[in-house]
Amino acid sequence: MTRPRTTVIALAAGLLAAAGSFVVLSPADAASTLGSAAAAKGRYFGTAVAAYKLSDSVYSGILNREFTSVTPENEMKWDATEPTQGSFNYSSADTIVNRAITNGQKVRGHALAWHSQQPGWAQNLSGTALRNAMVNHVTQVATHYRGKIDSWDVVNEAFADGGNGARRDSNLQRTGNDWIEVAFRTARAADSTAKLCYNDYNTDGQNAKSNAVYAMVQDFKARGVPIDCVGFQSHFNSASPLPSDYQANLQRFANLGVDVQITELDIEGSGTAQANSYAAVVRACLAVTRCNGITVWGIRDTDSWRASGTPLLFDGSGNPKAAYSATLTALGATTDPSTSPPTSPSTSPSASPSTSPSTPSGSGCTASVSVNAWTGGFVATVKVTAGATRLSGWTVGLTLPSGSAVSNTWSATASGTTGAVSFTNVAYNGAVNPAATTEFGFQGTGTAPSTTPTCTAR
Numbered sequence: 001m002t003r004p005r006t007t008v009i010a011l012a013a014g015l016l017a018a019a020g021s022f023v024v025l026s027p028a029d030a031a032s033t034l035g036s037a038a039a040a041k042g043r044y045f046g047t048a049v050a051a052y053k054l055s056d057s058v059y060s061g062i063l064n065r066e067f068t069s070v071t072p073e074n075e076m077k078w079d080a081t082e083p084t085q086g087s088f089n090y091s092s093a094d095t096i097v098n099r100a101i102t103n104g105q106k107v108r109g110h111a112l113a114w115h116s117q118q119p120g121w122a123q124n125l126s127g128t129a130l131r132n133a134m135v136n137h138v139t140q141v142a143t144h145y146r147g148k149i150d151s152w153d154v155v156n157e158a159f160a161d162g163g164n165g166a167r168r169d170s171n172l173q174r175t176g177n178d179w180i181e182v183a184f185r186t187a188r189a190a191d192s193t194a195k196l197c198y199n200d201y202n203t204d205g206q207n208a209k210s211n212a213v214y215a216m217v218q219d220f221k222a223r224g225v226p227i228d229c230v231g232f233q234s235h236f237n238s239a240s241p242l243p244s245d246y247q248a249n250l251q252r253f254a255n256l257g258v259d260v261q262i263t264e265l266d267i268e269g270s271g272t273a274q275a276n277s278y279a280a281v282v283r284a285c286l287a288v289t290r291c292n293g294i295t296v297w298g299i300r301d302t303d304s305w306r307a308s309g310t311p312l313l314f315d316g317s318g319n320p321k322a323a324y325s326a327t328l329t330a331l332g333a334t335t336d337p338s339t340s341p342p343t344s345p346s347t348s349p350s351a352s353p354s355t356s357p358s359t360p361s362g363s364g365c366t367a368s369v370s371v372n373a374w375t376g377g378f379v380a381t382v383k384v385t386a387g388a389t390r391l392s393g394w395t396v397g398l399t400l401p402s403g404s405a406v407s408n409t410w411s412a413t414a415s416g417t418t419g420a421v422s423f424t425n426v427a428y429n430g431a432v433n434p435a436a437t438t439e440f441g442f443q444g445t446g447t448a449p450s451t452t453p454t455c456t457a458r
Contacts, residue, residue, distance in 0.1 A: 034313075034324075035068035037333035041286055044069040044106055044150075044293035045331075048264070051075050051092040053303065054099070058318040062299050069106040069150070071263070071295055072096045076109055077117040079376065079445075081141055085121045085133065088140055097148055108263070108295060109149040111156035111199065112138045113183045115170030116408040116443060117377065123171065131175040135186050142190035151229055151261065153199040154187045155180050161202055161410075161426075165212030180216070181225050188226040199231035199263055201410075205243030206252070217256050231263035234281060235297070237309060238268070239411070239429050239438050242277050247284035254290035264297040267323070268309030268439075275326035278313070282330035305379040306441065308370040364389055364457030365432070367396045371448040378448035381441045382412075382423070384455055386432040393430040393458035396440075397422045404446030412440035430458075 038045035046069025053059045063070070074080055075093040082088050100107050113134055125133055142152065158180055160168040172179050180198070187196050198217065203210035213230065220227045230253050236242050243249070250260045262285055267277045285291040298304040302316035313324040364387045371380050384394050398421055400406070405417045412423040429438040 034066045034327060037328055037331035039068060041331060046070055046108065046293060046295035047299055048073040048297045049096050051095045059299055062314060062318055064103060067105065069108060069293060069295060070096060070100045071108040071110050077111060078122060078137060079117045079119040082137055083119050090144055097145065101148060106150040107148060109145060109152040111153035112141060112187060113154060113172060114156040115168060115172055126171055127175060130171055134172065135182065138183055138186045139190045142187050146191045147193060149194040151195040151197050152187055153231055154196045155183050156199045157201065159200060159209050159212050161209065163208045165208040184226050195228040195259060196226055197229040197231045197261065198227060199233065201233040201235055204232050204234055204249065205245045206249050210249060214253060217253065217258060221256055227258060229259035229261055231261050233264035234262050235264060236267045236277060237439060242280055247287055250284060250288045250291055254288050260288060260291045262294040265294060266297045266304055266306065266311035268306060268311045270310055271322055275322040278323040279326040279330040282327055306381045308381055308383055309439065365391055365394050365455040367453040367455040369453050377445050379441060379443050380449065381439060382453060383437050383439050384432065385437045386434050388434055390434055391432040391457050393425050395422055395424045395456045395458060397454040398449055399451045400449050401447040404444055406442050406444050408443040410441050414442065
């Protein structure tokens with residue numbers, strides 16, 4: 001569903017105490033926010049939201065003003081909603097959903113079935129027991145939110161990186177190759193109205209991974225498996241830039257008869273280069289009729305899971321960046337001073353990431369880690385910096401606190417999951433020029449690391 005051209009948004013934060021109060025924007029105002037500008041093009045513009053940050057007035061003020069869709073960042077995942085088997089906890093997710101509905105915002109559900117951020121009890125299941133648990137989980141959560149969700153990420157990141165287009169080896173995959181189909185059919189039985197999406201990363205251009213997803217969607221459509229949309233996460237940086245065939249890739253999926261959505265957009269960088277990339281993403285979406293929305297993965301740079309790369313539209317104090325203006329312009333908005341958003345006062349944002357600089361290891365590289373943490377888990381982004389000579393490969397070592405464990409890694413190969421762990425480059429990011437940087441990330445359970453990482457050149 002697309003929003004009407006007359007856009008309704010919530011009143012500014014100071015007026016939200018009167019729940020249900022709304023204002024209809026005038027044509028001049030309609031060009032002044034991301035959400036209203038996107039709505040004028042028949043699309044939504046959304047953001048990922050963390051429930052514990054809603055008390056931050058700068059954060060919530062931007063959320064109220066700019067966005068017409070929200071995605072709970074972690075609150076709907078399996079570990080959050082079913083921490084004990086058969087016992088469901090929706091309190092944090094309900095806070096986000098109910099607030100969004102009151103404010104006239106869509107909700108994207110994220111995510112019903114995923115190999116990562118599973119509760120410990122699910123990680124210990126396999127075979128029929130795990131399949132039955134997944135079916136029950138999808139049924140219960142989708143039923144709880146029936147009628148409130150615009151789009152569900154039913155299955156997240158089920159395909160492996162690499163050149164062969166294989167499925168990711170996970171406990172869910174080992175229950176049988178039909179597990180994705182079963183998840184979609186189960187979600188449809190629980191909620192007949194929400195759009196059902198498959199969501200993944202590194203599928204933004206045509207490659208072996210996106211080809212495999214394409215083949216799955218094509219098969220599902222041919223056999224009547226209920227799939228309505230495909231989500232393209234669109235996490236970009238210098239090592240993985242916006243691909244030249246981005247629009248064409250979106251279009252070929254749309255041609256299968258599904259909507260396409262940009263679901264977790266962030267683009268590392270700054271200034272003109274970052275602004276141009278954001279504008280290019282927006283133009284690509286507008287050029288594809290069935291691209292019905294864009295979601296950025298966080299509000300301020302300091303809210304991002306990759307905060308050290310300053311990848312979002314607002315800086316850590318909540319001020320709009322050049323990328324914000326470029327995005328508005330690409331959406332067809334007017335960004336003259338009378339319609340530009342107000343500058344937010346500088347505050348100390350909640351959950352600003354911690355950064356631990358490393359000292360040179362004497363072997364040609366250094367590393368630093370930025371952490372975004374929540375109760376029971378964290379995401380760490382590690383920046384590797386070459387020294388005076390070019391790297392042909394690197395290994396980063398880090399010690400996790402007792403009780404913590406690595407659950408997922410991207411752009412590196414992990415060795416070990418607890419205690420002293422190490423991460424080695426993958427094929428595309430081992431070569432680093434002198435003084436240049438590359439990044440990788442990992443997700444974990446328990447307490448985030450606070451020790452300084454080491455870096456060894458290979």
